[in-house]
């Protein structure tokens with residue numbers, strides 16, 4: 001039996017996780033299998049009332065006893081420095097060495113695509129975002145903080161090992177999934193140390209995959225091409241920060257942040273799955289957030305732990321609901337968060 005941790009987090013993370021869990025309960029009935037789900041209440045409330053973020057021992061507990069972790073979202077206006085999210089979300093990404101942030105860009109209904117004249121045939125690619133280094137390592141500091149002479153330094157760390165393993169993961173994915181092009185995006189025209197390393201490593205790894213076409217694009221140009229000519233992409237590999245930015249744009253191509261799923265993965269090890277969106281505080285607790293990104297994330301998690309057919313079944317149910325025009329407000333529909341979750345459950349059975 002697979003052991004899954006459920007961490008709703010903050011804001012709409014709570015609303016959408018409730019629906020993802022509902023779907024996870026329903027698939028166990030429909031497909032006749034059992035998951036062991038354990039819930040954790042680590043969020044801004046808990047941090048503000050107890051000071052606890054990620055409890056001591058949690059990392060080892062996940063490493064030793066769990067197959068996957070589902071996270072809703074983090075972010076609370078009362079914690080402007082995101083201390084709890086840094087410890088919990090980034091803490092787990094780094095601590096469990098989840099070096100692949102896998103973010104598929106795949107609209108599930110043509111009506112969701114905001115681009116003129118485009119259909120879902122034109123947009124179907126996967127972003128491999130490096131997830132354990134780059135500008136996220138929190139190396140740096142302030143000097144003379146709060147004075148007119150303040151200096152702030154935030155380092156961008158790129159290691160040969162880190163860059164190579166995410167590029168290899170992108171090529172392996174392409175090879176295993178019948179994709180014949182990998183695009184690497186960087187800013188090597190300006191970042192002559194860190195992103196030159198990406199250029200050299202990409203060129204070298206590419207020679208190991210002679211049947212896969214490759215190209216590189218500067219990230220500023222890539223954001224233009226993602227809008228104008230998204231059909232050129234099959235697999236995009238990039239650093240942590242650019243991956244964060246371009247996948248919000250990617251989510252928009254799929255209908256919005258409420259639709260996008262992601263996995264934080266170390267192949268063969270306990271991995272963490274979360275929708276791409278954040279805690280959207282203005283929608284929190286109002287039963288209006290779109291739970292489909294979270295539900296599709298749950299499907300991605302089931303695929304990862306071995307229930308591939310179940311994952312496909314969830315995606316089909318989502319597509320069925322969308323085909324019937326059953327959507328939440330962000331997509332132009334009328335359904336509440338809970339009603340949307342209920343529809344997906346209904347079409348599963």
Ligand code: NAD
Nearest residue numbers: 073074075076257258276277278279280281289290291330
């Ligand atoms: P956000 O993703 O929370 O929301 C941006 C906007 O996107 C929302 O105002 C809303 O209009 C729309 N949106 C997002 N998810 C939606 C959903 N499920 N249904 C309907 N509409 C949805 O980004 P933000 O406003 O920049 O950040 C809010 C907080 O979330 C911040 O604290 C931020 O740091 C955090 N954040 C967390 C994660 C995460 O936990 N993985 C990701 C992004 C942002």
Ligand code: IPM
Nearest residue numbers: 074075085089090244276278
């Ligand atoms: C994401 C989020 C996170 C990130 C934040 C909440 C730390 O934006 O998962 O895309 O920047 O990686």
Ligand code: MN
Nearest residue numbers: 244245248276
């Ligand atoms: Mn983001």
